[in-house]
Amino acid sequence: MEYILEIDQLHKKYGGLTAVDHISFRIEKGHVYGILGPNGSGKSTTLGLVLNVVNPTSGTYRWFGGTVSTHDALKRIGAIIERPNFYPSMSAVQNLQLVCKIKGASPSRIDETLSLVGLLERKNSPFKTYSLGMKQRLAIASALLNEPEILILDEPTNGLDPQGIRAIRDIIKKIAEQGTTILLASHLLDEVEKVCTHVVVLRQGKMLYTGRVDEMNKNFGSVILDAEDRDRLIYFINQQNDLGSYEVGMEGIEVTLTREPDLASINKSAYEAGTILTKIVHKKQSLEDQFIELTKQNQ
Ligand SMILES: Nc1ncnc2c1ncn2[C@@H]1O[C@H](COP(=O)(O)OP(=O)(O)OP(=O)(O)O)[C@@H](O)[C@H]1O
Secondary structure (H helix, E strand, O other), X not given: OOEEEEEEEEEEEEOOEEEEEEEEEEEEOOOEEEEEOOOOOOXXXXXXXXXXXXXXXXXXXXXXXXXXXXXXXXXXXXXXXXXXXXXXXXXXHHHHHHHHHHHXXXXXXXXXXXXXXXXXXXXXXXXXXXXXXXXXXXXXXXXXXXXXXXXXXXXXXXXOXXXXXXXXXXXXXXXXXXXXXXXEEEOOHHHHHHHOOEEEEEEOOEEEEEEEHHHHOOOOOEEEEEEOOHHHHHHHHHHOOXXXXXXXXXXXXXXXXXXXXXXXXXXXXXXXXXXXXXXXXXXXXXXXXXXXXXXXXXX
């Protein structure tokens, strides 16, 4: 397996405050990873640690299988972790030419990257005339100039209007489709759900979940059942293999499902067992519910 980044028990304390608490995860080539967590959960610190701008208290990380020094690894990474700064009176092209000089990258890719972020038509306008969304897109173009193997973005859509947010998300998807691995930090579950294939959920520096976004959502939800004779219904629930634990609530008896539900077959089995259901409703937990559940359980 080819890993771009492997993080092992990374830990960061600021005085008495633990910002990142022994986290471990790996980044595989070609996927889009999201570090998801509420404000102050340690997302930016994690990015700072792997970009060598924050010193770890303990733990390790290695880039590209550990075959290169951190200095050389950083040349293969494109990162935007602070609000981008360019020369206000200079155009996008002039700013990017300067970036190429500093990075030792060829200016031949300037138009290509500007086109990718949708700024080709405005390439000669001074930076100061750009909207916030355009500034952010220019920052992405700048990070792509040296053809990085991984692009790292900290809250890439913060402060943007809905149109700007959409533009950035579409660009991220396009970059990923071209084969660049992406790691982004976000406090927005919706953003991670829309853009990322994999997620690391952080809360107070602790890692609560790591894995595929679609698997995080892979739970079969619950079914709410009710019947005139609840004792008999509970007896029935206990007899069924695909019905898990249950809770008696206002809406009826909520039963956790252990596999994809077949409501007709539950209804039929209940009838055959002498229970006439007065209610049968499938309730699927949204990713948001699960995220809240995850962060609650670990308080
Ligand atoms: N340089 C620092 N000195 C002291 N404490 C810090 C420093 N940087 C971060 N912290 C603290 O570490 C914790 C994690 O902060 P971090 O910025 O990594 O979280 P975050 O998830 O990126 O949050 P946000 O979304 O608000 O940026 C917070 O409690 C923060 O106050």
